[in-house]
Amino acid sequence: MKKISSLVLFLLSTVTAFGQSGQAIEMADTLRRDGKIWVVVATIAVSFAGLAIYLIRIDRKLNRLERVQKDNARH
Amino acid sequence: MKMIYHSWWKWTALVLIFSSIFTGLLLPVPRLAILHETIRNLYFHVPMWMGMLTVFIISVFYSINYLRTGKQEYDLASAECVKTGLFFYAMGLITGMIWAKFTWGDYWSNDPKQNSAAIGCLLYCAYMILRNSIEEEQKRGKIAAIYNIFAFPIMVVLIFILPRMTDSLHPGSGGNSAFGKYDLDNGMKVAFYPAMLGWSLVAIWIATLRYRMQLIDYNQNQVT
Structure with a gap:
């Protein structure tokens, strides 16, 4: 969810820059401002979000395995 | 132990780390010589050691509990904490080396x-070798627990105390500028x-x- 929402956020931020183009062709959208540090932030944020999802999935899988084992022990 | 099943x-x-990625990279930081922008490593390198320390403390807690009760679960918990701690140990060392x-x-x-x-890393690698080399469950648990209880204070002295008493170049040691007093x-x-x-x-x-x-x-x- 986080990955998608941050992606949407960045996409939206370029839309506003696009709409403002009048006389000068505005190329520097948000991701290129501030020495492009936002690109680094996005990269790290996305990779961390991926890792987080990975951890959550392992957690869920373990939940399922524990349930199965508990059921097996009962029968 | 029920805590571990709560979410x-x-x-x-996850929210805390996610926020620190943004605040850590974007908020202004003090302008210090030598460190420059790498002062931001404080948000990403130092927490590796904090994570390591946290799980090592928990592993000592379960080692003591294992010796008191002899419950096999405590031995497993303690050993898995050490393994996780070693991973964060490696991450701390590697990120430190890149910075160095x-x-x-x-x-x-x-x-x-x-x-x-x-x-200190070798100290805990020795723990892994020692624990894995003993077949018999109770003997393994006891020896590993005792070793772990002794290894922890030695590790703390090695990493957090000794370098600060000598002329280490690491920020925070020997009067080098860092986040501190x-x-x-x-x-x-x-x-x-x-x-x-x-x-x-995490x-x-x-x-x-x-x-x-x-x-x-x-x-x-x-069961089988």
């Missing part, structure tokens, strides 16, 4: 902090504390996942 603290951990390459000029320059961190910056706390807490919780989370995996395996072997 609120796991979400807290661009600050001190070399990945490894035999700085007291680096050397004692390496010795000399240049306490309130702005940095916004990113630093969430990162420390978040990574500690370290605990990974340790619990490993522990639950071992527990399933252990129960399976009990």
